Amino acid sequence: MKEEIELIKDGKRLDGRGFDELRPIKIEVGVLKRADGSCYLELGDNKVIAAVYGPREMHPRHAQDAKMAVVKFRYNMAPFSTDDRKRPGPDRRSVEISKVCREAFDPVIMRELYPKAGIEVYVELLQSDAGTRTAGINAASIALADAGIPMKDLVSSIAVGKINGEVVLDLNAVEDNNGEADMPIAMIARTNTITALQMDGRLTKEEFGRGLKLAMGACHQIYELQRAALVTRYNQNYESKKEEK
């Protein structure tokens, strides 16, 4: 058994957050020039950049789908993003996360509009501090919108977990490493539809239910931030166009 490390003091977490509090989120839209859409996002100490290419011709051709676009999603950690250097290239963890993230977007991307095409989403973790896949999904969602990919809605994502016996929102690395459970989810906020769900660790049924509610609530907050970031970006575009005239 893991020895218990004190992660909660006087009802607060070590970084001063309450149980239901998100880490600070910073979003910048359209940060890359070559990509069709991009987003830089910070979730606490996570720093992630997402780029979207497409819809464009799908390679290899045998991977094309005659009925709809194929979405490729690559989640990748930079070798310097972790305490111990991460060996470059895909490993089993990143392959699984890429799959889960891609599926999180399946219900929203209108793939049927682009038969035979490929839509590529690249997520690079530059600095990691637990919850990387949720940060990646949040950034990818905005990058897809920035690329003008037709979507039914944005996808928002966050993890809940259990530390020192308490269900808390958005674990940081210290909490994740010493916690009892971690459960990342992704959701279409407007319709409360869950598009990704994983759980790792040990939870009772009651804790699971409470955690899911907590995460869903936080996804609504994140959705508002994502939306605001996109609106800000496109207002800027509009303003600068007006000035040119």
Add this chain to the structure above:
Amino acid sequence: MGLEIVNDVRTDYVCNLVRNGKREDGRGFREYRDISVECDVIKRAEGSARVKIGDTDVLVGVKVEPGTPFPDTPDKGVIITNAELVPLASPEFESGPPNENSIQLARVVDRGIRGSEAIDLDKLCIEEGEKVWMVFIDIHVLDDNGNLTDAAALGAIASLLNLRIPNERYGLTGENTLPMRDTPVAATMVEIEGNILVDPSFDEGNAAASSVTVISNADGTLSGMQKSGSGGLKEAQIAEMVEIGIEKAGEIRKKYL
């Protein structure tokens, strides 16, 4: 292309049946196919089990060897789970490096065992920092007729429960049984046309937009979950799946472990 059309037709067929409250093999929505678990089927493996769920056939072999611990856990044994979707098991499997499906299968099984802390890793230490027991769980799929996850997870825990540690072979003394503390069991469900079906057959697995695996322990706590597939689910549906998953896992545990 040919296979794709067949799959579309099968999907329509399965969805139509479900709309009328039926399944292709006549089961109820909350009913598993027949399960069989046969332990110690491979003489050379320290633990093994062959699990059949209907026509789905999965062989799990566990090898136990001494090895070097990870630097951050010098006094703990190591579990490594791997799955191979060998081409003999399905016309859709190809040889080559593991793809995302086999990786997900192995990682979900691994997650259940790790999350429940079923194996007391402290007791697998031979010499701190130098030598620990490495437990290699290898999932070999023989016939894919749907719901590989539950078969693989059941095979893994059954193998572990019947495992012998090969102390003598390495000139060591000590307990020959693996210190097990829990029995995580996976129950996989799919959502089709708003209905929840347990133990999806191959066609049901293809027809469903999403599937959820719920892994639970002897005391009814959860030790792992995974949603897979391109559909979305509502909170109430997931809550119901958790409920059903725990119940089904309890039944399987009682009968087969």
